[in-house]
């Protein structure tokens with residue numbers, strides 16, 4: 001018995017020693033001497049304020065201006081956002097452990113609502129909310145000591161709290177440890193959140209907030225940095241081969257957790273939950289709670305477009321939770337060969353093109369209008385995830401179907417792409433794509449419908465595609 005107890009104590013002691021120990025205690029940071037003062041440098045996502053080089057604690061003055069303003073949530077969809085600093089997510093705040101933070105919350109006179117701020121970095125009632133309830137045209141001031149290092153969420157906590165958060169009122173504050181974090185080449189700020197609109201995903205116009213959907217936790221949009229496509233195309237994050245990138249990731253919610261993942265990258269180091277005392281390594285997907293955070297570092301080994309997702313995948317491909325990191329530089333064929341060979345694989349009895357399966361067909365459309373209407377549904381269920389709800393595509397990943405010159409190349413071409421799939425390099429409207437579109441195992445009727453819909457949308461040429469034409473394409477290809 002005695003020996004066993006001793007062993008257990010030994011194991012306990014050694015695990016305790018093996019984990020990194022906090023540099024300073026909460027008490028030490030509370031007592032840290034304040035020398036001088038400075039105004040915080042605040043940044044909008046995806047930018048992060050510069051690393052803190054100071055060796056002492058100081059007074060940091062932070063001015064956050066709350067603005068209620070209309071902005072873009074998705075293409076053709078706008079929303080009245082409530083913001084900390086004019087953007088969603090709110091300004092990134094960076095301080096050092098031991099600092100005294102003087103918060104000024106300015107509620108712009110044009111605003112309609114009172115607001116406040118709850119910073120998870122605060123030890124105090126409501127995380128500051130109790131001291132910062134501010135009417136439009138007023139400013140509240142309070143201060144707190146940054147006693148615990150970490151990456152913290154801040155948000156509005158004015159009732160109804162979920163509504164203020166759902167409208168965009170969240171951001172991140174980094175309380176940098178005294179000893180700093182390991183040096184990296186680039187730091188970015190990425191924050192996921194969920195939006196609830198009266199109309200469903202993609203419905204155009206100014207969309208009011210839906211409390212019913214928020215309560216039911218049925219978001220119409222799940223996005224990074226405040227809007228669908230906020231961080232892709234020419235607004236993608238960038239990096240070069242050989243550099244190390246650090247992502248400060250937050251989840252504003254109000255409801256959804258994030259299974260945060262970068263397709264084609266492994267996180268070399270993660271500080272889970274933004275907790276500076278723990279590092280884990282070689283992580284594929286890190287879980288970020290609503291109202292929580294994580295820090296992820298990874299080295300860029302090869303060039304390419306890397307897609308950042310919530311790996312709850314319909315959120316990524318159907319609700320907007322997609323961002324991009326574009327990496328330039330020389331290939332490294334040892335780390336990643338790229339496709340080395342492409343051979344035809346035809347198991348016995350298989351046709352290259354999946355044959356129509358009778359009995360599954362949608363009811364036959366009686367006219368073009370019915371075909372377009374039915375095709376809209378087929379598109380939403382099968383194609384919008386990649387080609388996007390308005391057919392605009394995703395730069396470097398999925399080509400546009402809107403005004404696509406590929407479609408202008410003729411119906412047979414388009415039908416073949418859908419029934420047989422498409423791989424290899426293609427150039428669509430002057431942009432290169434090298435992806436894979438699967439062959440669609442859909443009935444002829446559905447393919448005729450979806451292509452007629454595509455041809456009759458977004459300024460395309462208005463052709464009518466019939467099930468017979470689809471059928472003919474299949475037999476020819478076999």
Ligand code: HEC
Nearest residue numbers: 382383386399400404406407422423424433434435436437
């Ligand atoms: C998983 C993502 C994905 C889905 C879902 C998808 N596609 Fe594609 N599609 C692609 C990619 C990638 C290409 C380009 C392939 C390449 O680079 O060779 C493409 C190319 C095309 C093209 C030719 C290029 C162009 O822009 O005109 C057509 C037409 C097309 N898709 C139609 C559809 C239709 C219709 C559906 C739904 C039935 C669909 N796609 C679903 C990924 C997808």
Ligand SMILES: [Cu+2]
Nearest residue numbers: 115156158164
């Ligand atoms: Cu608010």
